[in-house]
Amino acid sequence: MRTAGIFIRGIGVFLPETVSIEQAVKEGLYSEADAELHELGGAAVAGDVPAPEMGLRAARQALERCEQKPSELDVLLYADSWYQGPDGWQPQYYLQRHLDAGDMLAVEIRHGCNGMFSALELAAAYLLGGGAPSPDGRARNALAVSADNFGTPLMDRWTTAPGYVAGDGACALVLSTAPGFARLLAVRSSAVAAAEGMHRGDEPLFPPGPTVGHSLDFAARNTEFRRRSIADGSGTAVLVQIHQLTLEVVERTLEEAGIGLDDVTRVAYMNHSREVVEQRCMAALGLPMSASTWEFGRTVGHLGASDQAVSLERLVSTGALGPGDHLLMLGVGPGVTISCAVVQILATPPWRG
Structure with a gap:
């Protein structure tokens, strides 16, 4: 999908402290053989910080960096690949509420590890499909967020899959029809x-x-x-x-x-x-x-x-x-x-x- 006219105005990240592979091996969480084979260095571990809270912190940083008003966002897309909170509850509204972002469309995207790509594609289609600028004359803006905390009883971040260890963290991108520091081509x-x-x-x-x-x-x-x-x-x-x-x-x-x-x-x-x-x-x-x-x-x-x-x-x-x-x-x-x-x-x- 060609996305001419879509810019990245802000970007935010939340990364907790890391636990090194050496420490994981010492504690019996990761094998020495895998450490030698895969050459990984560690994993970011958030402890009991909820994924939506990490997403909120990343979103705030992205918005502050480009001085974007949350009330002028047109859509919020929240991508995740692991459990976010209580069953039947959706995390995007937590961000919408705490950002004081009004009544815009907010959607959770469950597309696994590729969820942020899906958020980019859907955000671009939404912004371009709606026309630019918006009916009130301002640029159209989207917030794409992803967050996960894998430190739960039903997953072992160190052994759940070959070739990687699971790290916790969050990111956020402010996409806009107004110029930014980068362009999504x-x-x-x-x-x-x-x-x-x-x-x-x-x-x-x-x-x-x-x-x-x-x-x-x-x-x-x-x-x-x-x-x-x-x-x-x-x-x-x-x-x-x-x-x-x-x-x-x-x-x-x-x-x-x-x-x-x-x-x-x-x-x-x-x-x-x-x-x-x-x-x-x-x-x-x-x-x-x-x-x-x-x-x-x-x-x-x-x-x-x-x-x-x-x-x-x-x-x-x-x-x-x-x-x-x-x-x-x-x-x-x-x-x-x-x-x-x-x-x-x-x-x-x-x-x-």
Whole structure:
């Protein structure tokens, strides 16, 4: 989806203190073998700080940085991949209330690790589809937020999946039809539905696992999926399809953004192990690991749907991305869904001084 006319005016992040891999190994939470194999550095751990509270803090920072009035937001999109609070309750209204953001449309997005990409795509469509400016003459604005706290009894952040440890955190982006420090050039998602069993395994659909106390174990589910796919001969074809679709989504997103791979300054992938980032992303694109955000991502863990936006904030805040640079954001989520976005930095943001 080409998103000409959509700008990023503000960005906010909340990251709690990290627990190092060395400490996790010492406490028996993580194995020495995995520490050596995956080269991860640690995970951000929020303790008992609720995910919506982290999201609220990130949202406030994003709004303050661009001096955006919450009352002038047109839509709030809240992406998450883990439980947020009481059953039957939705977290986006917590932010809407505490930001004093009025009666705008507020929606929760449950699209796993790719939820922020979905928020970007939906926000852009909402802002552009509604026309610019708004009927009262002002720019149209959207707030996209993602937050997760994985420190719950039904999940072990250190062992739930191979190749990463789960970190807690939140991010927020203020998108607008008014100019900002960056521009969202394009965003796209596509799915390999044949791989939906990869994150389901042999677990029954009813009753839902959490309602009967089943913990989340993607490692076990992936093993079950591989066993089935080997038996019916579908496994290799599905993996090839995922790889091919990844390249296609990147190619089409770059084309819609009007740039080539040579124009990409940095790549923000998921905060996974070195071998996953290198083999599934950087080497697949023909780019060096030095262009990735792995060195930072390895220190905070996989932050659900927040990885890429948190990396964007880090790159801009440290000056690693400057005016004229392009960031390619790429993610893979249950589905299997492949998502990609291209962001162009236009100026040094005012909050950097």
